[in-house]
Amino acid sequence: MKKNHIIDLKSITKEYDGQTVLDNISFYVRKNEFVTLLGPSGCGKTTTLRIIGGFEQPTEGKVIFEGEDITNLPPYKRQINTVFQKYALFPHMNVYDNIAFGLNIKKLPKDEIKKRVKEMLKLVNLAGFEDRSIQSLSGGQQQRVAIARALVNEPKVLLLDEPLGALDLKLRKEMQTELKNMQKRVGITFIYVTHDQEEALTMSDTIVVMDKGVIQQIGTPVDIYNEPKNAFVAKFIGESNIIDGIMREDFVVEFAGKVFDCIDKGFDKNEEIEVVVRPEDIIITEPEKGQLQGRITSVTFKGVHYEMLCNDGQFVWKIHSTIMKPVGAEVGLCVAPENIHVMKKAMKR
Amino acid sequence: MKMKIFSYPYMLWLAIFIVVPLILVLLYAVTVTEGGSITFTIENLRRFLDPNYIDVLWISIKLALETTVITLILGYPIGMIIAKEKPSRRNTMILLFVIPMWMNFLLRTYAWLTLLGKNGIINYFITLLGFEPMNLLYNDGAVLLGMVYNFLPFMVLPIYSVLAKIDYSLIEAAEDLGANKYQIFTKVTLPLSVPGIITGITMVFMPAVSTFVISRLLGGGQYMLIGNLIEQQFLWVGDWHFGSAISIIMMIFILIAMAITSKFDTQKEGSSGLW
Ligand SMILES: Nc1ncnc2c1ncn2[C@@H]1O[C@H](COP(=O)(O)OP(=O)(O)O)[C@@H](O)[C@H]1O
Numbered sequence: 001m002k003k004n005h006i007i008d009l010k011s012i013t014k015e016y017d018g019q020t021v022l023d024n025i026s027f028y029v030r031k032n033e034f035v036t037l038l039g040p041s042g043c044g045k046t047t048t049l050r051i052i053g054g055f056e057q058p059t060e061g062k063v064i065f066e067g068e069d070i071t072n073l074p075p076y077k078r079q080i081n082t083v084f085q086k087y088a089l090f091p092h093m094n095v096y097d098n099i100a101f102g103l104n105i106k107k108l109p110k111d112e113i114k115k116r117v118k119e120m121l122k123l124v125n126l127a128g129f130e131d132r133s134i135q136s137l138s139g140g141q142q143q144r145v146a147i148a149r150a151l152v153n154e155p156k157v158l159l160l161d162e163p164l165g166a167l168d169l170k171l172r173k174e175m176q177t178e179l180k181n182m183q184k185r186v187g188i189t190f191i192y193v194t195h196d197q198e199e200a201l202t203m204s205d206t207i208v209v210m211d212k213g214v215i216q217q218i219g220t221p222v223d224i225y226n227e228p229k230n231a232f233v234a235k236f237i238g239e240s241n242i243i244d245g246i247m248r249e250d251f252v253v254e255f256a257g258k259v260f261d262c263i264d265k266g267f268d269k270n271e272e273i274e275v276v277v278r279p280e281d282i283i284i285t286e287p288e289k290g291q292l293q294g295r296i297t298s299v300t301f302k303g304v305h306y307e308m309l310c311n312d313g314q315f316v317w318k319i320h321s322t323i324m325k326p327v328g329a330e331v332g333l334c335v336a337p338e339n340i341h342v343m344k345k346a347m348k349r
Numbered sequence: 350m351k352m353k354i355f356s357y358p359y360m361l362w363l364a365i366f367i368v369v370p371l372i373l374v375l376l377y378a379v380t381v382t383e384g385g386s387i388t389f390t391i392e393n394l395r396r397f398l399d400p401n402y403i404d405v406l407w408i409s410i411k412l413a414l415e416t417t418v419i420t421l422i423l424g425y426p427i428g429m430i431i432a433k434e435k436p437s438r439r440n441t442m443i444l445l446f447v448i449p450m451w452m453n454f455l456l457r458t459y460a461w462l463t464l465l466g467k468n469g470i471i472n473y474f475i476t477l478l479g480f481e482p483m484n485l486l487y488n489d490g491a492v493l494l495g496m497v498y499n500f501l502p503f504m505v506l507p508i509y510s511v512l513a514k515i516d517y518s519l520i521e522a523a524e525d526l527g528a529n530k531y532q533i534f535t536k537v538t539l540p541l542s543v544p545g546i547i548t549g550i551t552m553v554f555m556p557a558v559s560t561f562v563i564s565r566l567l568g569g570g571q572y573m574l575i576g577n578l579i580e581q582q583f584l585w586v587g588d589w590h591f592g593s594a595i596s597i598i599m600m601i602f603i604l605i606a607m608a609i610t611s612k613f614d615t616q617k618e619g620s621s622g623l624w
């Protein structure tokens with residue numbers, strides 16, 4: 001095993017009543033890394049996290065923690081803490097006692113506990129909230145208490161299951177930044193679960209994209225955005241145009257009835273492939289200067305940019321641009337070679 | 350405010366069947382009738398200070414306390430076991446507890462007579478094994494057994510329903526923070542189930558103090574609890590004034606007991622209790 005791996009999932013499979021929920025999941029997490037499990041609801045993110053936390057046993061496969069097999073270790077013996085999806089704060093305790101819970105269990109000296117709880121409260125911006133009851137806190141404040149309650153134990157890994165899911169948009173954005181800063185400051189490995197691709201892209205060092213219990217792609221946010229491995233990832237991460245094409249040779253691809261230069265290689269000659277082009281990578285030009293020609297069929301203002309649909313006769317391209325062309329305008333479309341992403345064709349089912 | 354009008358029938362019902370009788374009992378307790386004229390007096394209450402009566406009160410309270418403690422010790426684990434079951438099996442188990450309650454209280458207690466009697470089933474097996482038949486009925490143990498048997502469901506149900514409602518993620522959170530099974534119980538499960546315990550204690554202690562049927566059937570005619578004493582004054586002696594005085598005294602003791610229990614209920618939604 002590699003030195004800096006803190007967690008290794010080895011071929012994890014999980015079945016509930018004969019139904020496969022996780023299918024041969026393998027990935028590793030490096031020390032101090034911020035890893036996000038990203039995928040649509042029901043794809044098995046929570047189950048994966050619960051297996052790492054010890055709340056579920058995998059049907060097959062192993063969980064390795066710092067080189068040791070912990071698959072059968074109960075949660076209370078793992079150096080891992082969890083921020084639960086609905087916080088799961090103890091309603092019969094005040095903020096102080098909630099945060100001190102883990103330290104009290106470890107029977108630390110009282111003044112040490114007090115010191116660490118105070119530090120934590122400061123870290124999550126809740127200084128002075130010691131005696132407040134859980135019921136009197138807002139969602140965002142409860143969220144912070146849940147994070148403090150986990151972090152105060154100085155776990156080696158913190159698991160977070162959609163921790164910002166219940167917050168409104170503005171607060172969610174703030175907390176994203178705060179969480180990321182907190183993670184850098186305390187230097188703890190975070191394994192974070194979300195179905196929000198934007199959240200994953202802004203916060204993570206590494207993203208594990210999942211669908212239907214299968215890992216679709218593992219990579220940095222930039223990799224995953226720019227080089228989606230298949231149509232699922234391309235569609236799930238941001239908006240995209242996905243069109244069938246043929247790889248004529250290395251660095252040459254044909255789609256929409258035209259031949260384009262690209263930066264992809266290693267495909268069979270004349271292999272049928274799919275091409276991904278992000279809407280913001282399409283440049284609108286004069287009709288005669290474009291690689292493709294088409295007519296604008298719809299325009300929507302999206303706040304910062306316009307979203308336009310352009311029909312080239314075979315395919316409707318989605319385009320994001322700050323320059324607006326009116327409906328009916330004849331335009332040319334250009335895509336730079338590095339913005340053409342060639343993917344293996346997904347298995348037809 | 351609009352809803353107020355709908356509560357009038359309920360208020361009326363309360364007034365007729367609870368408040369008026371209470372006032373009557375209170376009136377009877379502090380009066381005597383002599384040759385057709387009514388006079389106020391505290392003689393009825395004073396009469397109760399007789400050591401014989403105080404003894405009866407003490408035995409009643411002791412028995413009720415014993416019943417409460419035993420039903421709690423038995424009922425808590427039962428409630429816990431049921432709450433841990435899968436929802437489909439829970440209902441069956443709860444039904445098993447509730448069905449005997451649908452049967453008449455007297456019938457249930459009579460059933461024990463046939464079990465414990467001289468020629469009862471238990472003694473039948475004892476003689477079968479070659480021992481002398483034992484005197485199982487008409488003693489403290491038999492009364493306590495009957496009380497525990499009759500009141501156990503009232504302890505189990507509220508404890509079960511509170512335990513079943515505890516969010517399982519709280520248990521997982523405690524485990525996540527390093528608590529073992531025992532620590533999870535003492536620090537999370539038990540404190541969160543206090544409201545159920547309080548309700549259970551209330552529902553067992555109150556009827557247990559005032560019962561007179563169980564003690565008469567299983568304890569025999571000479572077994573005297575405060576409930577029997579009241580019954581005797583009303584039905585046999587015909588001294589409604591003294592009977593009412595005893596009732597008032599018993600009510601005061603129940604109120605004191607409830608006040609003490611509710612002090613332990615530190616939950617925030619505390620208004621669920623009597624206070
Ligand atoms: N305890 C369980 N019993 C049966 N099926 C379950 C259980 N937990 C999760 N599942 C199923 O496993 C799948 C993945 O669930 P989950 O891991 O919660 O997905 P996610 O967190 O990605 O939304 C879902 O189809 C869900 O219905």
Ligand SMILES: [Mg+2]
Pocket residue numbers: 042045046047
């Ligand atoms: Mg989930």
